[in-house]
Amino acid sequence: MTTTLDPIPTATTAPSAGGLIRGxxxxxxxxxxxxFWDGGGRAVARRNLLVSVFSEHIGFSIWSLWSVFVLFLGPNYGISADPKQAAAEKFMLTIVPTAIGSAVRLPYTFAVAKFGGRNWTVISAALLLVPLIATGIALKPGTSYATLLVLAALAGVGGGNFASSMTNINSFFPQRLKGAALGLNAGGGNIGVATVQLIGLLVIATAGKDHPRVMVAIYLPLVVIAIAAAALLQDNIANVRNEKRAMRDACADVHTWLISLLYIxxxxxxxxxxxxxxxxxxxxFGSHFLSAATGRVDPVKVMYLTFLGPLTGSLVRPVGGWLADRLGGARTTLWNFAAMAAAGIVVLVASEQGSLPLFLVGFMALFVFSGIGNGSVYKMIPAVFRLRMGGDQEARRIANAVIGIAGAIGAFGGVLVNIAFRQSFLSSGNGDAAYxxxxxxxxxxxxxxxxxYVRPSENRAAGI
Known part of the structure; x- marks a missing residue:
């Protein structure tokens, strides 16, 4: 099942205020x-895109909240006093929302056609109030670790906003402008990971690490603004529908799973x-971030660095699409994975040598190349299926379904990353095995x- 626009047999006319919108x-x-586009359609699409970017950005931030909260938490929040066990428990608190976020992406994709893009944006934004209110009530000293897991799971709903937002915006723009619109929508959402970490830094630096619930107080009004903006400024498209066979056909194609592997x-x-x-x-590298007053790791010092990675990875995502347009998606992806492997080797060497500067260089490179790869892999999808299906209409039908599947499976890759770190630190006290x-x-x-995708000459000629 994928989302498509039913054709409307009408004359070539510009949109009118009375006939275009009904409730x-x-x-x-x-x-x-x-x-139609020049006569008013462009303005409507841009208005919907602007609200979509803001709403998706807030969704990503709520999804990523626990990457910040874990830096606040210690034994007084139910975390083990044993360093290895504490690391494992904290990684589990980031594994859970990542897993939930990946799981809800597919149903969120279908919800746009079922309820309407504007209506579902209102609903999905309102759902973000659930983890915020629950966390505001329950995240306090003396809470149990089981309670922390439940709160972390609730934050996973923010991971679905990306899928519904991309599906919705895809229907608003003409084919020639979809790449730029979806790139802006995705990049604006991804930056939410960096934003929540930057806000976490400001909260710790001002209110102190004993007050993580200040984060909730900051995001509650932002979610309310997102709900109001969607309700007042966005629109539903009446002729959007879910196409059930497209999802089935996409799942039967081996290239769907190969693309999903690359997106992981x-x-x-x-x-x-x-x-x-x-x-x-x-x-x-905790010894580099010790507080002079307590002798323990100071989360403020850590967070001065953590937001830089997601920020750079988000900002360079359009570069991947730009390079893919010029070099081909497959060729860009090929060299990008080579660069990611090289950056991984740098991180491993830095970890073994205990070199924080080299470690930061390697990890920043991983963020940069993961962002570039996001753009180039997405660029490959329509090219691969255009070559396989022949006709543009059929290729677009399957490619839209593949985008939804790959988005959900790719997000699950974040679960695997955190599981790898958890097991590595639990067994050896470092991340070497994960690297x-x-x-x-x-x-x-x-x-x-x-x-x-690169070796066969016919694929290269097709521009994959």
Whole structure:
């Protein structure tokens, strides 16, 4: 099942204030019609995009809240006093929301056609109030670890906003402008990971590490603004529908799963590292971040660095699409995985030598290349299926379904990243085993990209 626009057999006319909108439903929406687009369609689409970016950004921030909260937490919040066990418990608190966020992406994708894009944006934004209110009530000294797991799970709903937002905006723009619109929408959302960590830094620096619930007080009004903005400024498109056979056909195609594998390597790395980076620095290089007053790791010092990774990874995402437009998506992805493997080797060497500067260089490179890879892998999807299906209409039908599947599976890659870190720190007290696993996986992705999408001359000619 995927989302498509039913054709509307109407004359080539510009949208009118009376005929275009009926109770926030667009009854006549023809973005491919240039006269319609120039006569008012562009303004409507841009207005919906602006609200979508803001709402998705807040969703990403709520999804990433526990990457910040874990830096506040100690034994007084139910965390073990044993360093190895504490690291494992904190990684579990980032694994849970990542897993829930990946699981809800598919139903969120279908919800746009079922309820309407504007209506579902209101609903999905309102759902963000649940983890915020629950956390505001229950996150306090003396709470149990089981309660922390439940609160972390609730934050996972923020991970679904990306899927519904991308599906919704995809319907508003003509084919020639979808790449730029979706890139802006995705990048604006991804930056939410960096934003929540920057806000966490400001909260710790001002209110202190004993007051994590200040984060909730900051985000509650932002969620309310997102709800109001969607309700007042966005629109539903009446002729959007879910196409059930497209999802079935996409699942039967081996390239759906190969593309999803590559997206695990790019987006899975981005979101997984975004959730885990602060913990990795605290556990592996804690001696560099000690507080002079307490002799313990100072989360303020850690968070001066953690937000930089997700920020750079988000900002360079459009670069991946730009390079793919010029070099081909597969070729860009191939060299990008080679760069990610090389950056992983730098991180491993730095970890073994205990070099924080080299470690930061390697990890920043991982964030940069994961962001570039996000753009280049997405660029590959329509090219791969255009080559396989022949006709543009059929290729677009399957490619839209693949985008939804790959988005959900790619997000699950973030779960695997955090599981790898958890097991590595639990068994050896460092992340070396996890880094070896990442390097091996990037090598696998490189081999798949070369063998399936770069090596055959007909694929290169098709511009994949």
């Amino acid at each position: 926030r439903w667009l009854e006549d929406w023809r973005p491919e019609d240039e006269r 390597g790019t987006f899975g790395s981005f979101i997984g590292f975004g959730f885990a980076f602060g913990q990795v620095l605290s556990n592996e 070896v696993g990442f390097i091996a996986f990037y090598a696998l992705c490189l081999a798949v990209t070369w063998a399936v």
